[in-house]
Every structure is written in structure tokens, then in C-alpha cells.
Amino acid sequence: MTASAQPTHPRRSDATRAAILRAARERFAADGYERATIRAIAADAQIDPSMVMRYYGSKEGLFAAAAEFDLRLPDLNAVPPAHLGAVLIRHFLARWEGDETLVALLRAASTNPGAAERMRGIFADQLTAAVAVFGTDPAMTARRAGLVASQILGLAFTRYIVRLPPMVDTPPEELVSWIAPTLQRYLTGMPAS
Amino acid sequence: MTASAQPTHPRRSDATRAAILRAARERFAADGYERATIRAIAADAQIDPSMVMRYYGSKEGLFAAAAEFDLRLPDLNAVPPAHLGAVLIRHFLARWEGDETLVALLRAASTNPGAAERMRGIFADQLTAAVAVFGTDPAMTARRAGLVASQILGLAFTRYIVRLPPMVDTPPEELVSWIAPTLQRYLTGMPAS
DNA sequence: GTCTATAATTCGATAGAC
DNA sequence: GTCTATCGAATTATAGAC
Incomplete structure (x- = not known):
């Protein structure tokens, strides 16, 4: 090493x-x-x-x-609170377009138990740790991280794996403008009623 | 037949x-x-x-x-506009829990080109058609349907395929309260900034 | 360090008896 | 309609020469 x-x-x-x-x-x-x-x-x-x-x-x-992979998440404490969603989605888009390792892991996780386990580890450890800086209780932190993962992985799945035409054709900055508010609410918002 | x-x-x-x-x-x-x-x-x-x-x-x-599958989407015109997101996410959760066909299709779509093509067809035809009742221009309609698919499939991927613990443990109604506003905005909102 | 040969399985698909 | 037998191909993995 x-x-x-x-x-x-x-x-x-x-x-x-x-x-x-x-x-x-x-x-x-x-x-x-x-x-x-x-x-x-x-x-x-x-x-x-x-x-x-x-x-x-x-x-x-x-x-x-x-499939060794590091999300390289930024320190969310150093990000203006209002821009958390935008920073996160931009980071993930850049990370995905620039390194096919995550696509390999995503595709393999569907059928290979070891790959799924690694996927769980990456998002449970790295993403949950990044979200934990906001210091709500651990259960809520894990839930927020899971919701963020669901939208991030859904974006990757539709754009890079299944290749749904509208998700492939939409320019990255337009995706950011739609998805950033979603992540922002998952990170800092409260569930509706 | x-x-x-x-x-x-x-x-x-x-x-x-x-x-x-x-x-x-x-x-x-x-x-x-x-x-x-x-x-x-x-x-x-x-x-x-x-x-x-x-x-x-x-x-x-x-x-x-x-893998023959019908989403059985309700007529979105018959739904109170403010409840569109909630109706949609509840419908998908029920559809998924009650029929493993969609899980089979989702898992197979990761590696089998034919399954991916079928997945594209289902979401392009059925979901886009359901969204089209709002009658914005076709490009925007397709984009809204794609965004909805990204969150719906991301939920399914993390809950049923990768089985991220927080997504598996969260009760359906709590998932609804978090995700309904996301779908609502993808269907009827405008992109930020 | 590199390559040949092959072992040991496993799978999709076919042929044909009954 | 149902089953036995098997083909041919492809795979991971190993043994061993050089």
C-alpha cells in the first residue's frame, strides 16, 4: 500500500x-x-x-x-447549509462520469452478493458518516443517508444502467437543478405530516 | 389470450x-x-x-x-392535484410488495440487454403516458417521467435489491411522507433557479 | 514470471424413445 | 405430452513445463 x-x-x-x-x-x-x-x-x-x-x-x-472505491465526499460542515443538496448532487455526478468503478459496482450489486455487501458498506459508512455531522439522532441520520442514496442510485441506475432516454439526454446542470432540492430536503428537512 | x-x-x-x-x-x-x-x-x-x-x-x-408487466397506473386526472405524489408513491410501493415480477425485471435489467429494453419500454410508455395528461410539451413530459422513474427505481433498488438497512427498516408510510413531496415536485414543479 | 494443457463443472439446447 | 440421455460450448481454476 x-x-x-x-x-x-x-x-x-x-x-x-x-x-x-x-x-x-x-x-x-x-x-x-x-x-x-x-x-x-x-x-x-x-x-x-x-x-x-x-x-x-x-x-x-x-x-x-x-471495485475498491472511495466516494471522496467533501466535509459537509464546510458547505453553506443552503447549498448542501447542490454540492452533493454535483459531486456525485462528477464522481460517476469520471470513474467507471462505481458503475461496475452498481451493475454487479444487482446479482452478486459480495458486490451488494460492498455497496451497503460504502453507503452505510461513507455517506452516513458525512451526514452524521449534523448530529441528529443516529436512526434519523441513517434514514437521511438512505433516502439520499435512493435518489443518487436511482439517478445512476436510470442514467448509466437502464439508460432511460430522458435521463441520458438531460444535461448535468439541469439534473442538478431538479435533484438538488430533493437531497436538500432529505438532509435537512422534516417528513411531511 | x-x-x-x-x-x-x-x-x-x-x-x-x-x-x-x-x-x-x-x-x-x-x-x-x-x-x-x-x-x-x-x-x-x-x-x-x-x-x-x-x-x-x-x-x-x-x-x-x-417479465410481462403492467404498472396499472391510475388515471392521474382523477387524482386531487395536491395528492399526486402521495398517490403515486403509494401505488408503486403496493405494486412492488405484492408482485415480484417488477423485482425480477429490475434485477435482470442490470445485466440483460433485453430486460433493460423492456424496462425502458414500460417506463417510457406507461409512466410517460400517465404524466402526459398534464399536457406540457413532450420534452418536459418525458423529463418529468424520467425524474419520477429515477426516484421510484432508486427506492426499489436500495430497498429490494441492495437492501440498504435504513431503506429496508423504514415503514412504508414513513417512506411515503418523505418521497411524496419529491414526486410531487417532479410532476408539477419547476426546476430551481 | 509466463504460458500450455487440461481438469472439473455447469449450462442451454437437441434428439428421440415411449 | 413427458422424460432420458446427451451434445457442444463455455466457464473457473489448477498443474506443471519452460
């Missing part, structure tokens, strides 16, 4: 490992867990399929390595 | 066909398209796997028959 912990080897085929991970993310994102084969991933990375097994042990291990 | 169109046969093994469809919906909903096998579906229905092929031709044909 850390760059200069142990100079065991002068770095060997780290480039190969990186190429495998890149190809794996692409395939998992495009085809889902079951249809993405080790053979296809190896072909994309222009290496032998057995190398994938050697480096990552199994298909599950490869996915676990490829 | 119609019950008494042609008395060709005094009805043979229609019960078998129905048992197959029921088992298929369960398996597709629980495992997704790829992991749900014809053998497992046949075992659940307590019939021979070759019967599935005989009746439905292929796995794709079986899925197409099992």
Missing part, C-alpha cells in the same frame, strides 16, 4: 496489475459480474488469463480489487 | 405453464438473469427441464413471458 515501506523488489510488473484492474473495471461495468469473464478481461489487458488468477486468486478476488 | 376464442382443446396442462412462470419469476427476482438456470426453475416447478424449453423455446423466451 504505502509507496516506500519495503524495497523488496525494484517494482516488477506493476504495470500489468494496473492494466488488469483497468480492463476488469471496464468489463464489470459494461457486462456485470457474471458476463464479465476472466478470459475477456485478460484479452483486453493483452495478457494470459492465468496471470489474472496468479495475481488475484479468483474472480471474486479480482472483483474485490477492482 | 381470450378465454373462449377457440375451443381447440379442453385446456390441457395450463397449470404446468403457470407453475413454470411462477417459479421463473421467483428465480429471476432472487438471482438475476444469468444465475437463474432453467434447471433450477424446473426443479422449483417440479417438472422436467425440457418442458421449459418446449413451452417457451429458450431462456430468453421464458424471461419475456415471465
